[in-house]
Amino acid sequence: MARIRSSETSPERALRSALWRLGHRYRLYSKRLAGKPDIVFGRRRVVVFIDGCFWHGCPDHYVPPRSRSDYWSAKLKINTERDARRTVELEQLGWRVVRIWECEVELELDRAVARIVAAIENDGWKPEPRWVVVSVTPLRGERERRTLRTSRAPYAEKVETRFRSFRRQGVSSRQRAC
Numbered sequence: 558m559a560r561i562r563s564s565e566t567s568p569e570r571a572l573r574s575a576l577w578r579l580g581h582r583y584r585l586y587s588k589r590l591a592g593k594p595d596i597v598f599g600r601r602r603v604v605v606f607i608d609g610c611f612w613h614g615c616p617d618h619y620v621p622p623r624s625r626s627d628y629w630s631a632k633l634k635i636n637t638e639r640d641a642r643r644t645v646e647l648e649q650l651g652w653r654v655v656r657i658w659e660c661e662v663e664l665e666l667d668r669a670v671a672r673i674v675a676a677i678e679n680d681g682w683k684p685e686p687r688w689v690v691v692s693v694t695p696l697r698g699e700r701e702r703r704t705l706r707t708s709r710a711p712y713a714e715k716v717e718t719r720f721r722s723f724r725r726q727g728v729s730s731r732q733r734a735c
């Protein structure tokens with residue numbers, strides 16, 4: 558995935574400057590770590606990924622493209638499985654992994670910052686459960702069946718049928734990035 562680094566987009570910059578103001582010093586974008594996390598707090602062993610809603614299957618904003626649905630559905634599966642695998646790899650190496658949806662950064666910046674700070678500061682920190690859309694099957698009558706999975710053990714899955722969303726494909730500037 559030729560991911561274009563969009564660290565200069567304003568939501569991410571706002572997130573970084575909020576963390577900086579709180580006194581948390583980080584490195585950006587470590588190539589040496591699995592999945593190339595966006596923000597790395599080396600001493601505290603915390604990595605942060607800011608996941609674009611489209612590419613990583615945000616339950617609120619993933620809308621499958623209307624054309625080439627087999628291609629997009631395979632792509633979503635690859636991306637979400639890779640995210641889950643890399644999260645586990647990093648956790649096995651002793652990193653705390655915080656995955657934040659890009660929409661959270663754009664819409665709930667304070668909450669996103671609080672989640673990161675909790676991982677840095679709280680000794681008993683545990684990752685929050687997170688649901689990810691892993692597949693969407695179009696059904697007749699403008700309906701669709703979505704499968705969502707939790708991205709960490711204990712894994713859980715749920716299937717829901719709903720009307721297809723006509724919302725634009727999310728809020729993400731990163732949609733164009735890979």
Ligand SMILES: [Zn+2]
Pocket residue numbers: 610615616617618619658659660661727
């Ligand atoms: Zn989203």
